[in-house]
Amino acid sequence: MEDMIFYDRLQFAFTITFHYIFPQLTMGLSLMIVYFKWKYLRTKLEKYNNAAKFFMKIFAINFTMGVVTGIPMEFQFGTNWSKFSELTGGIIGQTLAMEGMFSFFLESSFLALFIFGEKLMGQKLHFLTGFLVFLGSWASGWFILATNAWMQHPVGYEILDNGKFVLENFSALFTNPWLLPAFLHNQFASIVTSAFVVASIGAFYILRNKQTEYGKLFLKTGIVFGLISSILVAFPTGDWNAKNVATYQPAAFAAMEGIFETEEAGAEIVLIGQPNMVEKKLDNKIAVPNILSFLTHQDWNKQIPGMDQFEENELPDNIPALYYSYHIMVGLGTIFIGVMVIALFFLWRKKLYTLKPLLWVIMLLVPFPYIANLTGWYTTELGRQPYLVYGLLKTSEGISPTVSSGNTLFTLLGFVALYMLLGLLFLVLVGKTINEGPKHQTH
C-alpha cells in the first residue's frame, strides 16, 4: 500500500507544481494588462497600449501552458484518486464544475477577442474584454481555492453509512472560514509574481540599453505593484492564514513552525534551525522567545501546543519538508518587501535607472516569487497530511484501487519527459518575445 501511493502522490505533486507555475502569472499579469490598457484609455499615450499588447503576447504563451497542464489536473482526481472522487465528488465536484462553467468559459471566450479583436471593436470594448479575461482568471482561482479550502477544512457535508460525503449546505462551501484568507493571500501572491516579472523585464531593457522607454515604464509599474502586493501578502493576509492554521490544524501549525515541545510560558518564533527528527529537536536554532504566541493570539504568554501534544499518526508525514517550505516562503516574503522598499526609495530619488547593482538584483530576482508561491502551496498541502480531507479521510484511503504502481510510474515518467519539453519551449518563446520587445509591433 505504502509504495502504491508513493507514485500517485509524486505524480500529483509534480503535475500540480508544474501547472501552478503558469496560473500565478496569468492571474497577476491579467490585472497588470488591464491596468496598462486603462492608463492608455486615460492618457491616450501609445506606449501604454503597446505595453498592454506586449504583455498580452507573453500572457498568451503562458495561458496555453496553463490550460494544457490544467486539464491533466482535473482528470487526475478520477484516474489516480478515484476512491477520493467517489466519496467526495458530490461536494468538490460542485466547485470544480462551477470553475468550468463560470470562469474557464469566460476567460477563454474573451481571450480570443482580446488578442485578435482590437481593430474590430474599438478601444473601450477592447478594454472590457481584457477586464473579462482578468475576471475569469480570478474566478478560476476562487473556485479552485474553494475546492482546496473544503479539503483543508471540510464544511457543509454529511457522511453517509457507506462512507460517502454528501452536500448538505451549498453556501457553506463559499462561506468556509478557510476560503477568503487563502484566496486573498494567494491572489496577492500572484500579483507579486507578475510584478516581479514586469519589473525584471524592465530592468533587463535598461541594462541592455535598448527599448529603455519601456524599460523605465515596466520597472516603475512593477515596483509599485510589487511593493503593495508584497506587503499585503505578509500582512494582513499571511498573518490571517497563520491564525487559521493554528485554529483548525494545530498539528500542522506546530510542525511548520518547528515547535517540538510545548512551552508553558508562550511559544518562541524560530528564524533558523534544522529539524532533527531523531532527537525531536531543532539543530542550530535561532529563535526569539514569546513572539509566536503574540503573533498568533496577541498574548505574549499564551500556550501553543507543540508536536509532543499529538499522536504520531496525526502529524504530517514529512515534517522537515513542511518546515522548510514554510520558512522559505516567509523568508522570501520578507526579502521581497525589503528589496521593493529600497527600489522605491531610489525611484523616488530618481536614481534607480542608473543604479546598476540594484537593477541586476531586480532582474535576477524573478525566479523567487515562483519559489515562494510553490513553497506556500507545499506548506498547505504537506500540512494537510496525513489527510486528504482534513480529519476525515486519510490520503492512503483515497487512491484508485485498481491502478498499479507500475502504471503510475509509467505515466509519471511520461509527464516528466513531456513537461521538460514544454518548459523548454516556454522559455524559448518567452525569451524570444522579450528579446523582440514592445516596439516590435507590426501595424
Next chain:
Amino acid sequence: MEIFWYIIIAIVLAMFFILDGYDFGAGIIHLFFAKKEKDKEVIAKSAGLFWDSNEVWLVTAGGMLFMAFPTFYASVFSGFYLPLIIVLWLIIFRAIGLEFRSQFKYQMWKDIWDTSFGVSSLLLALFFGIALGNIVRGVNLGSVTNGVSAHEGLYFFLPLWNSSFSPLAEHPGVIDWFTIIIGFISVITLAIHGANWIILKTNSTINNKLKSVIFKLNIILTILTVFSLFVWQIVNPNSLDNFSNKPYLIIFPIVYFIGLIGLFFIKKIKKDSHAFVLSSLLIVGGITSTLASLFPIILPSINNTHEHLTIYNTSASEYGLSVALTWGIIGFILLFIYIIIQKRLLAGKIDHMDYGH
C-alpha cells in the same frame, strides 16, 4: 434529477464534439491534404483561434460528471487509466502544435508542429471513437475471473489490448476489433466535419477539392455505419431493445441519417454553413443514438456478478444535483451570451486575422 443531469452532460459532450470536433477534423485534413504553406497556415489558424474555448466544453463536461455522477467518474477514469493519460498527452501535443507553429519562420520548426497537430488530432479522433466503443461494449466490472471478483464491483482496470483483440473475451482490452471500427467511424465523421469547417471559415485553395473528399469519405462512412450496426448485434444483442420499447427514441438515429444522406449532396449545397450543420447532425445523432440505446445504463457490465452502472446507482445526492441545476442554468445563460458576442465579432473568414488586427 438524475435524468436532467444526464441530458445536460450529454448536451455539453455533444457540444464539445461539434466544436472541438471541427478542429480535430481540421487537423486530420491538414495532415493529409494541405500541401501549400498558405493553406497549412490558414487551416491551423481556423482551428487555433478557437481550440481553447472549445476544449473548455470537455473540461466542463468532466467537472459536471464528477459532480453529478461521482461513482461513474471514479470508476471510468481509473479503469481507463492508460488511454486517458495518453489522451491527455495528445491534447497537449495538439495544443502546442497549434499555438507554436507560427512563432518562428523556419520551415523545419513549422513542419514539426504541423505534424504534431495533425497526428495528435488523428489519434485523438480515433481514441474518442474507441472510448465510445468501450462504453457500448461494456467492461468487466470488478475484474471477475471465473466468478471471483478482484475488487469492489464498481471498479475495473482495462489493459490497452489483449492478445486476442476480441470484444467477446472475458477480459477485453480497450482496443479490440469492435472498438477499432467505432474509432474509424469517429475519424471519418470528424474529418468530414473539419473539412466543412475549413470551407466555411477560410479561403484555402483546397476548398473545392475538399468537397469531393467529403463525398468520398461519406461513402466510406455509410458502409462502416451499416457494418457496425451488424457487429454491434454480435457484441451486444440487446442493443436495439430501447428503440423497440420506446419508439420515440428513433428520432436520434434519424438525425444521424439526415446528416449522412444530406452530405451526399455536398456539391449542390449553396451555403457552406448548411453543410456544416449536416455534419454536426451526424455527430449529435451518433452520440445521442448510442446513449439512447444504453439508457439508463452508462457503463454495462459484461459479467453476471456485478450489476451495470446506471445513472441511478452512480449519482450524487438529490440536494447536490438540484442546487447545481440552479447555478447550471445561470451559467448556461451567461455562456450563450458569450457565444453570441464571440461569433458576431469573429464571424466570417479568418484568413487575415492577426495579433492586434
